[in-house]
Amino acid sequence: MSEYILELQGITKIFPGVKALDNVHFQLKRGEVHALMGENGAGKSTFIKVITGVHKPEFGKMFLEGKEVKFKTPKDAQESGIAAVYQHPTSYPHLSVAENIFKGHEPMKGPMIDWKKMNRDADALLQQLNADFKSVAEMGTLSVAQQQMVEIAKALSTNARIIILDEPTASLTKRESEELYKIVDKLKESGVSVIFISHRFEDMYRLASRVTVFRDSQYIGTYNVDEITNNDLIKAMVGREIKDLYPKPEVEIGPELLRVEGLSRTGYFKDISFNVRAGEIVGFTGLVGAGRTEVMESICGITKADAGKVFLEGKELKAKSPQDASKNGIILLPEDRQKQGLIMDWSLGRNVTLPVIGKYAKYGFNNEEAEREVSKELLESVDTKAVSIFDKVNTLSGGNQQKVVVAKALAQDIKVVIMDEPTKGVDVGAKAEIYQIMGELAKQGYAVIMVSSEMPEILGMSDRIIVMCNGKMTGELLCHEASQEGILELAMEKHNGGNNS
16 A cells, blocks of 8 residues: 555646646645645645646656546546545535535435435534534635535535645634634544644644745655755745834834824724834734724725724824725735736736826826826836736736735825735735835835734734734734734733633
């Protein structure tokens, strides 16, 4: 019997003009959680599709239980015990959980679906995963974390021996991620082998025994997790040392630009007071659901506060809409850049100039040359990697999409930049570049607010750190006196009696 349940040797996949995979290797042991890491565009997604029978490689061999296999369709892979759970679950929202789990392989009683057995079997799978919902629940009513649980149950319903989890924690809260970790531990204990794809080092350290790194469509190496350092792993992923992952510049802090006094919104947050000065980066952190984003939305006129005041350069600002806020110089870069920050099927250039399109219009016609020049200059200023400003935003990596959002903000006359989860879903190389941009904004005299759940970036990039829990401020720390443990203690529910707002 082979040591490996799955082994791939010299896999090469070519699309017209592009080598998506170039002679890559991979070995998965029985009952192992094996992390697969690499920057966006490293070849991870294509690799999954080769394993699951979506793509057929031009060269290379794949072995299952020591025997060579050649999958012609995804059904072949599924029947061989391989299943993939993607970051964005592909479900039928109006069908029940049970129907989603057994879609395509429903238990039959003669010519009819055996509904009782299907619900019973689905509930057994959900119980195995400690789910807090039943098989009869409508899929569309579930959270992202619960939908992922259904996807894992679906994989188990096909007797999968190998489950691929693709960025499963990207859209989850810390608490939901912990629940997912427990599920993966259970899978491992039951003998299931797991390929865990993630940008997050904490996922790898918590779950995996080995990690394989791809870079530029090539295999770089496989390492024991307990033997590789963060720096070595980053170097393997990006091809260079990132000597300073948090390149926070020394900036002379200027006058106060933003002041918030006693801001409250019933059911969301209460009595929030803070200020931000020119050149200063203030980090807002706390567990997801603490009310951080909601505070920023009220400051920017997206929602209306019930009480409190916002002052910009000493003058009270009553923003009734995001347009009001941006005209006065406050910009919010939203957490969900794809739905709220960009028009994905528009070009880079048109996205950048959209908020100020009136500047380039005369008698109903656009001065497209001037518009293109400005957008090109702004995109270059944040080092956006694209062929041209005419590329559609949906062709870019997550890190480059975030740079387009920043360029779009810079097109406007701004004083305060609020960045909500600025590095969510981007790889380690792009993170360093986004921090660099954040530091440049501070150097240019902007006041920067960074809302983040990522403790290392909060500690690495902030001058001051404000911690929230259940809609209240529970602490304010200077960066040199802050620690991860101290911040977590302030962020825990016990500070506010354990009630969720």
